[in-house]
Amino acid sequence: MITLKGAAVSAKIKEQVEELLKGNTGRIPKLAIVRVGERPDDLSYERGALKKMAAFGLEAECFAFPEDITDQDFKKEFSQINESRDIDGILLLRPLPKQIREQDIERMIDPQKDLDGISPINIAKVFAGDDSGFAPCTAEAVVEVLKANEIPLTGKKVTLVGRSMVVGRPLSMLLLKENATVTICHTRTENLKENCRNGEILIAAAGRAKMLDASYVKEGAVVIDVGINVDENGKLCGDVDFDTLEGTASMATPVPGGVGAVTTAVLAKHLVLAACCRRDTV
Amino acid sequence: MITLKGAAVSAKIKEQVEELLKGNTGRIPKLAIVRVGERPDDLSYERGALKKMAAFGLEAECFAFPEDITDQDFKKEFSQINESRDIDGILLLRPLPKQIREQDIERMIDPQKDLDGISPINIAKVFAGDDSGFAPCTAEAVVEVLKANEIPLTGKKVTLVGRSMVVGRPLSMLLLKENATVTICHTRTENLKENCRNGEILIAAAGRAKMLDASYVKEGAVVIDVGINVDENGKLCGDVDFDTLEGTASMATPVPGGVGAVTTAVLAKHLVLAACCRRDTV
Numbered sequence: 001m002i003t004l005k006g007a008a009v010s011a012k013i014k015e016q017v018e019e020l021l022k023g024n025t026g027r028i029p030k031l032a033i034v035r036v037g038e039r040p041d042d043l044s045y046e047r048g049a050l051k052k053m054a055a056f057g058l059e060a061e062c063f064a065f066p067e068d069i070t071d072q073d074f075k076k077e078f079s080q081i082n083e084s085r086d087i088d089g090i091l092l093l094r095p096l097p098k099q100i101r102e103q104d105i106e107r108m109i110d111p112q113k114d115l116d117g118i119s120p121i122n123i124a125k126v127f128a129g130d131d132s133g134f135a136p137c138t139a140e141a142v143v144e145v146l147k148a149n150e151i152p153l154t155g156k157k158v159t160l161v162g163r164s165m166v167v168g169r170p171l172s173m174l175l176l177k178e179n180a181t182v183t184i185c186h187t188r189t190e191n192l193k194e195n196c197r198n199g200e201i202l203i204a205a206a207g208r209a210k211m212l213d214a215s216y217v218k219e220g221a222v223v224i225d226v227g228i229n230v231d232e233n234g235k236l237c238g239d240v241d242f243d244t245l246e247g248t249a250s251m252a253t254p255v256p257g258g259v260g261a262v263t264t265a266v267l268a269k270h271l272v273l274a275a276c277c278r279r280d281t282v
Numbered sequence: 283m284i285t286l287k288g289a290a291v292s293a294k295i296k297e298q299v300e301e302l303l304k305g306n307t308g309r310i311p312k313l314a315i316v317r318v319g320e321r322p323d324d325l326s327y328e329r330g331a332l333k334k335m336a337a338f339g340l341e342a343e344c345f346a347f348p349e350d351i352t353d354q355d356f357k358k359e360f361s362q363i364n365e366s367r368d369i370d371g372i373l374l375l376r377p378l379p380k381q382i383r384e385q386d387i388e389r390m391i392d393p394q395k396d397l398d399g400i401s402p403i404n405i406a407k408v409f410a411g412d413d414s415g416f417a418p419c420t421a422e423a424v425v426e427v428l429k430a431n432e433i434p435l436t437g438k439k440v441t442l443v444g445r446s447m448v449v450g451r452p453l454s455m456l457l458l459k460e461n462a463t464v465t466i467c468h469t470r471t472e473n474l475k476e477n478c479r480n481g482e483i484l485i486a487a488a489g490r491a492k493m494l495d496a497s498y499v500k501e502g503a504v505v506i507d508v509g510i511n512v513d514e515n516g517k518l519c520g521d522v523d524f525d526t527l528e529g530t531a532s533m534a535t536p537v538p539g540g541v542g543a544v545t546t547a548v549l550a551k552h553l554v555l556a557a558c559c560r561r562d563t564v
Contacts, residue, residue, distance in 0.1 A: 107403075121389075124402035127409050128447055155472035163458055165410055172454070172466070176445055179470035181477060184454070188461035190437035195463060198480075 002251040004224075006261030009141075009148040010052075013265040017056050020272045029275035030059040031115070031267070032087045034078065036100065037067030042093040049091060052264035058271055061087075071100050075108070082110050088275035089115040091267060112277060115270040117170065126170045129177040134270050139171040141262035142203060142224055143178065145253060151201065151222055153178035159199030161185045161192070161212065161239070167205040167226050192216070204239035213241040214248040223252035226259050284533040286506075288543030291423075291430040292334075295547040299338055302554045311557035312341040313397070313549070314369045316360065318382065319349030324375040331373060334546035340553055343369075353382050357390070364392050370557035371397040373549060394559060397552040399452065408452045411459040416552050421453040423544035424485060424506055425460065427535060433483065433504055435460035441481030443467045443474070443494065443521070449487040449508050474498070486521035495523040496530040505534040508541050 021029075031053055035042050046062060053060040063081055065074060074096075081087055090113045096102050111121040117136045125133030146153060158180040162168040168184060175182045185195050186206075196202055196216040202223050204212050209229035217223055227239030238255030245252050253259055303311075313335055317324050328344060335342040345363055347356060356378075363369055372395045378384050393403040399418040407415030428435060440462040444450040450466060457464045467477050468488075478484055478498040484505050486494050491511035499505055509521030520537030527534050535541055 106406075120402040120406035123406040123409055127405055127451060155470050157472075157477075169409060169455070169458075173451070176451075176466060176468070179468070181465065181467050181471040183463065183465040184458060185463050186458070186461070188437050189463040190439075195439075 001246050001249050004145060004149055004222075004251050004253045004258065006145070006253065006258045009145050009262045010265040012148050013144065013262070013269050014056055017058075017265075017269055017272050020269075020276060021057070024272075024276065026275075028057065028059050029088045029271050030061065030086055031271050032081050032084075032090045033060060033062045033093065034081060034090060035062060035064045035093045036069060036074065036096050037065075039093075045093060048260070049264050049267060052268055053271070056265075056268040058268055067097055069097075069100070071104075074100050075104065078105060078108065082108060082113065087113065089113050089271040091116055092118065094118075113274055115267055115274060123170070126173050129173065131177070134274075135174055136166050136170045137266040137270065138167050138205075138226060138259065138263045139174055140266045141259050142167075142171055142205075142226060143174050144262050144266060145224060145259060146178075146201070146222070149251065151251070153180045153201075155179060155181065156200045157181050157183070157198060158201040158203065159183045159185060159196050160203045160205065161196065162203075162205035162207065162226070164205065164207075171203065171205065206239050208239055209237050210241040211239050214244040217245065217248045219248060220250045221248075223249045224259065225253050225255050228255060228260060283528050283531050286427060286431055286504075286533050286535045286540065288427070288535065288540045291427050291544045292547040294430050295426065295544070295551050296338055299340075299551055299554050302551075302558060303339070306554075306558070308557075310339065310341050311370045311553050312343065312368055313553050314363050314366075314372045315342060315344045315375065316347075316363060316372060317344060317375045318347045318351060318356065318378050320346075321375075327375060330542070331546050331549060334550055335553070338547075338550040340550055349379055351379075351382070353386075356382050357386065360387060360390065364390060364395065369395065371395050371553040373398055374400065376400075395556055397549055397556060405452070408455050411455065413459070416556075417456055418448050418452050419548040419552065420449050420487075420508060420541065420545045421456055422548045423541050424449075424453055424487075424508060425456050426544050426548060427506060427541060428460075428483070428504070431533065433533070435462045435483075437461060437463065438482045439463050439465070439480060440483040440485065441465045441467060441478050442485045442487065443478065444485075444487035444489065444508070446487065446489075453485065453487065488521050490521055491519050492523040493521050496526040499527060499530045501530060502532045503530075505531045506541065507535050507537050510537060510542060 106118045109119050111119045117134045122133040126135045158175050163186045172182050172184050193216050197218045205226035209231050225238035225240040231237040236256050388400045391401050393401045399416045404415040408417045445468045454464050454466050475498050479500045487508035491513050507520035507522040513519040518538050
C-alpha cells in the first residue's frame with residue numbers, strides 16, 4: 001500500500017504559489033487569522049497556519065479576542081479587519097462563542113477575502129461548480145491530494161462519510177465538478193459498510209476516531225482520511241484505522257501527515273489568489 | 283405498481299396553504315412572473331403557474347419583456363418588481379437571453395421574494411440544510427411527493443440521476459436533510475445501470491427522454507421522474523420509460539401528471555410563506 005503523504009502535495013502547491021507570486025510587484029500578501037477565545041483546536045490550527053504562511057513566504061497576523069466579547073464589539077472589530085486595505089484574506093476560526101451571531105459574520109465577510117468559503121456567495125459558487133470563488137480549504141485539500149497523486153476521478157465511484165458544511169457537503173460538490181459519482185453517507189446511513197465497500201475512493205470525514213477499518217474498504221480502493229481525533233491513548237488519529245489497511249487499500253493518507261498538511265497549503269494558495277485578484281480590481 | 287399522481291400531492295399542499303392563509307388578515311398574496319421573450323417552455327410553465335395560483339386563490343401578474351431588452355433596461359424593470367410593496371414573491375423564468383447577466387439578477391433578487399431559490403442566500407441555506415429559505419420548487423416538489431406518499435427516507439439509498447442547479451444538486455441536499463444516503467449520477471458516471479439498481483428510490487432528473495427503463499430499476503424501488511421531454515411522436519414524456527416499470531418498481535410518478543403538478547403547488551406555498559413572513563417583519 002502506498003502512503004499518500006501531505007507534505008509532497010503541499011510542496012506542489014508551494015510551487016504554484018511561487019509561480020503566482022512571480023508576477024507580484026506589490027507587497028507580500030497578508031492573512032488575518034481571527035480567533036475568539038483560546039480553544040486548543042483553534043490554537044493548534046492557528047500555529048499550523050502561521051508556520052505554513054512563513055514557509056510559503058507570506059505574511060500573517062493573528063487577531064485574538066476574549067471569549068466573552070459581545071456580538072456588537074466583535075462585529076465592529078471584524079468590520080475593521082474586513083475593510084482593511086492591508087489584509088488580503090481572512091481565516092475565521094470557528095465555531096464562535098454563542099453570543100456572536102455567526103450567520104451575520106458569514107454575510108459580512110468580503111467574499112473576495114473569504115479564504116475558507118463561509119460566505120453565501122462562495123458557498124453558492126461551490127454548489128454551482130463555479131471555481132471563481134473559494135471553497136472550504138479542507139474540502140479542497142482532499143481534491144488536491146487526489147489530483148497531485150494522479151488518481152482519476154471522472155466516472156469513479158467515491159463514497160464520502162460525513163455531511164458537514166466544512167468538508168462533506170462542499171466536498172461532494174467539488175467531486176461532482178471532477179465528474180465523480182458521489183455517494184454521501186452519514187450517521188443515519190443504513191448498511192454503512194456496504195456503501196463504503198462500494199467506493200473506488202473512500203473519504204472519511206465523520207470526526208469519529210478509527211470508525212472505519214479495512215472491512216469497510218473495497219479491495220484496491222484509495223482511502224482519504226480527513227478526520228483529526230484523539231485516540232484512547234491521547235494520540236492523534238484519523239477516522240480510519242490506518243494500520244489495518246495494508247493488503248486491502250491501494251493507497252491511503254495517514255493522520256497526522258496527510259490531508260491536514262495540505263489544508264493550510266490550500267489556505268496559502270487562496271491567500272495569494274485573493275491578493276492577486278484584489279490588485280487586479282482595486 | 284402504484285402510480286404516484288401529482289394531483290393528490292398538490293391537494294395536500296393546497297390544504298397547508300389554506301391553513302397558512304387562515305391567519306392572513308391583509309390582502310391576497312401576489313406572485314410576479316417575470317419572463318423575457320416567448321420561449322414555449324416558459325409560456326407553458328407560466329400558464330401552469332397562473333392556473334395553480336388561481337386554483338389556490340392567490341394573485342399573479344406576468345411581467346413580460348421583449349427578448350432583446352438590454353441588460354440595463356431589464357435590471358431597471360426587475361428592480362422595480364423586486365422592490366414593489368405589492369409583490370410578495372417572484373418567479374423568474376430562465377435561462378435569460380445572453381445579453382442579460384443572470385448572475386447579477388441572482389444577487390439582486392430579494393431572498394425573501396426569491397420563491398424558486400436562485401439567490402446565493404437561499405442556495406447557501408439549502409446547502410446547509412437550513413429550511414428558513416426557499417429551495418428550488420422542482421427539487422422540493424420531489425421531497426413533497428415522497429413525504430405525501432409516506433415513503434420513508436431516513437437511511438434509505440436514493441440514487442439521483444442529474445446534477446443540475448435546478449434539480450439534482452439542491453435535491454441532493456434536501457434528501458440529505460431527510461437523512462437519506464444519496465448517490466449523485468450524471469453523464470460521466472460509469473456503470474449507470476448498476477448505480478441506479480442500487481437505489482431503493484430512483485430519481486430521474488437528467489432531461490433525456492425515456493433514458494431509464496425497468497432494467498435500471500431495483501425490484502420494489504420507488505421511481506420519481508422529474509424529466510419533461512418530448513418523445514419521437516411529439517408526445518410529452520419523462521426521463522423514465524414508464525410503461526416498462528410494471529412488475530419491477532413498487533411505485534412511480536407518471537409524466538405528465540406527476541412531479542410537474544406539484545412544482546407549481548410548491549411555488550404557491552412559497553408565495554404564501556413569503557407573504558406571511560413579510561407581514562411579520564415589515
